[in-house]
Ligand SMILES: Nc1ncnc2c1ncn2[C@@H]1O[C@H](COP(=O)(O)OP(=O)(O)O)[C@@H](O)[C@H]1O
């Protein structure tokens with residue numbers, strides 16, 4: 016896309032340079048697969064964003080009477096880096112001189128400015144590296160606490176943040192703040208955590224599974240030779256899982272097993288066809304393998320989530336984490352898995368609503384949130 020003769024990459028780059036002096040908040044989530052970075056970049060005075068919803072004090076989180084901050088509006092920028100390429104993240108931070116930012120807002124000492132909030136396992140693993148390379152100290156924040164606080168905040172403060180996804184239809188839901196709790200939060204990252212949330216700061220991690228986003232990407236990489244996660248996702252769009260999965264109909268001669276509520280098209284055994292067919296991996300199309308894998312993992316997560324909702328009598332499940340990435344087929348499979356379990360449960364279903372929490376800016380659909 017071209018904006019006034021400036022390509023998108025340049026646009027972002029120029030914006031970044033412009034805001035190098037104006038970054039007022041910076042925080043990191045260093046997970047098993049990805050580093051997620053967020054920073055707030057204020058707009059110059061006189062810009063069209065003057066009417067920003069963040070006042071100078073609010074945007075800087077100040078309560079000490081310091082009104083030096085000139086930020087009136089701006090953007091929350093989100094960036095991601097692969098955790099295995101942490102040096103790219105360090106180089107980015109260094110090139111943007113993040114460790115020198117904040118004077119305008121905080122009037123803080125150099126040592127105070129060099130402390131940044133960080134969550135995820137990497138906040139522990141890489142603390143020394145950040146100190147050594149950038150002179151920054153990571154102020155570690157517990158990842159479950161952050162996850163729940165973030166989900167509660169988004170669900171309450173941002174409209175159009177959660178949506179249901181069924182049969183290709185994305186439907187944003189209006190959350191009644193007085194009827195939010197309890198809910199099950201399913202975070203699909205490298206692994207999967209399932210958390211029962213009862214209120215602000217009131218939660219319990221009730222379950223999880225190691226078969227998560229890392230499994231999809233790891234197995235997918237080995238089986239398809241894809242070089243990137245996006246390539247693997249793209250591939251799964253065009254695949255047909257029925258080529259490799261063993262369906263109920265394959266076992267029952269094309270018929271449903273209606274007595275126990277299984278249709279002929281239901282997957283009886285993921286990758287099961289590969290057992291009876293005398294084929295090597297190379298004889299299967301990578302797109303079919305990718306599709307089977309995505310269905311297997313998404314189904315499994317959906318089913319475990321459903322069982323945990325049933326276990327605690329929860330009527331809502333929210334799914335989040337970078338595995339989903341707004342990918343239609345992933346969301347559809349998760350929704351179908353939950354509904355499949357509901358329909359097949361012996362007693363009446365408890366789960367009534369399945370929501371996917373979005374990751375994008377709800378106003379411009381890009382990877383930053385706009386405050387204007
Ligand atoms: N660009 C990407 N590179 C690698 N993994 C990605 C990417 N986009 C989405 N993913 C998926 O997201 C998962 C990581 O999700 P995330 O919520 O960031 O977890 P973590 O905190 O463990 O890194 C990966 O395991 C992979 O399945």
Ligand SMILES: CC(C)(COP(=O)(O)O)[C@@H](O)C(=O)NCCC(=O)O
Pocket residue numbers: 046047048135136203204205206207208222223224225
């Ligand atoms: C250890 C973790 C909390 C780390 O979070 P992540 O980086 O995967 O987002 C997560 O990977 C997890 O909950 N794994 C599942 C472990 C299990 O319940 O079997």
